[in-house]
Amino acid sequence: MATTSAFSGTGLTLPVWVAAAARAAALVLGGSAAPSSVDLRIPSEQGLRRVEVHTASLLDGGQKALAISICDPGAGLDLTRGLEIWVLVCRSSSGEGLQIHAGEGVGRLEDDGSLCISGFARELLELNLSDLLPVLGGLDVEVVLPRGRELALRTSNSAFGVVEGLALIGTQAEVQTSASPDQLQLARDRLRELTAQTGFAGRLTLVIGENGLDLADQLGLSDQQPLLKSGNWIGPLLVAAAESGVRQLLVFGYHGKLIKLAGGIFHTHHHLADARLEVLAALAVQQGLSLESIRALLQTASIEQAWCWLQAHDLEQAMGLWMAVAEAVEGRSEAYLKRYGCTGMRVGAALFNRDRQLRWTGPEGRKMLRYCSVQLHPVASDSDQGPSLR
Known part of the structure; x- marks a missing residue:
């Protein structure tokens, strides 16, 4: 029989709180009393985690059930703190399976309007509702985040094509704050593992965030050299990479994040420093x-809007400015390394836009991408001016 871990009241990601409310609602729909907590199965973990639920109740004469949980991501700065999560559950009209729907405040993919949910979040819901399906039959699960649309305006969701609310993303149960020292230590540990592997050739790609990790893998960078996810601790990881024997480091990320490096900001969490438009203006001068x-x-309201405005008015100037941003990222990174006595590592920069198209590099980044047989994406409105790495 599975054992239950100590009560997990804080430090859990949004998908866990969604799954807790969903299970509570399904239990009530099946005739159980409203629980104050539920035991959840977590993918790839042994035992169960007990997670608090705020309330649960039947609706519509017992045809539906609603449960509410309140997100607590633990210590650190997180906009989901105190976020109410409503989950409505009813028996499916089809009578089988599990259907998950995006209600108000839940992010959708701009391209097709589908729910933006990670594989982990979907598996978490399936794992914790599957044992109730034989009794209840098929279930329709609707997730509602009453403040999701408002909070999404404070994220970069729209930069990656997620609209109308917060995405149900996450790859694990526990929060790992990208700005926390623990996250830096995990990245350093992973760096040591990668550089100690047999056959390590001194080349590494430092990816910024989940989108960078996913796109780098799609482009085939992971087939050519190891990928290391940095989070916001870019400066210390540059130094750690140089000290670990990396000779060529490609910094790969979203232009709205990497432009901070062009201004000498090497801890990129938005709560600590944000001068992106000012950096862009200085380079424009x-x-x-x-x-x-x-x-x-x-x-303009964002880096992406600034790029789109300049592209519409003068494509050649727009491309030149953003290539200058990438080159400044390389120059500032190497200056940062010299400050700490690290001179044996070359740094290249490769930037992608909100459409996840790899668009700009500095001189070193272009050489590194050519080695990996990766090409820049041409500008759609004038492909002849898009740089080629052939």
């Missing part, structure tokens, strides 16, 4: 853009 253009860039 160096590139000779007009005062009117620079003012227009500073008035």
Whole structure:
């Protein structure tokens, strides 16, 4: 019989709180009393985790059940803290299987309107509702985040094509804050593992975030050299990589994140520093853009909007400016390394946009991508001006 871990009241990711509310609602729909907590099975973990539920009740004369949990991501800065999660569960009209629906405040993919949910989050729901299906038959599960649409405006979701609310993403049960020292230590441990492997050739790709990790894998970078996910601790990991024998490091990430490195900001969490448009404007001055253009860039709401505005007005200037950003990332990174006595590692930069298209590199990044047989994506409106790495 599975054992239950000590009560897990804090430090859990959003998918866990969703699964807890979903299980509580399904239990009530099946005739159980409203629970104050539920025992959850976590993929790839032994035993059960007990997770608190705020409330649960039958609705519509017993035809539906609603349960509410309240997200507690633990210590650290997290916008989901105190977020109410409502999950409505009813028997499926088809009578079989499990259907998960995005209600109000839950993120959808802009391309097709489908629920934005990670494999881990989906598996978590399936794992914790499957034992109730033989009794209840098929279940329709609707997740509602009453403040999700509002909170999503404070994230970069829209930069990756997620609209209308918060995405149900996450790859594990426990929160690992990208700005925490623990996350840095995990990355350092993983770096040591990678560089100690037999056949390590001194080349490494440092990816920024889950989107960078996924895109780098799709482009085949992982077939050519190891990938290391950095989170926001980019500066210390640059030094650690140089000290671990890395000779060529490709920094690969979203342009709205990596532009901070071009301004000398090497811990990139938005709670600590954010001068992205100001960095862009400074580089625009160096590139000779007009005062009117620079003012227009500073008035945009995001880095992506700044790129789109300049692209529409002068594609050649836009490409030149963003190549300058990538080159500045490389230059600032090497200057950072020299400050700590590390001179034997070359740093290349490769930036992708909100459409997950690899668009810009610095000189070193271009060499490294050519080695990996990866090409830049041409600009759709004028593909002849898109740089080629052939």
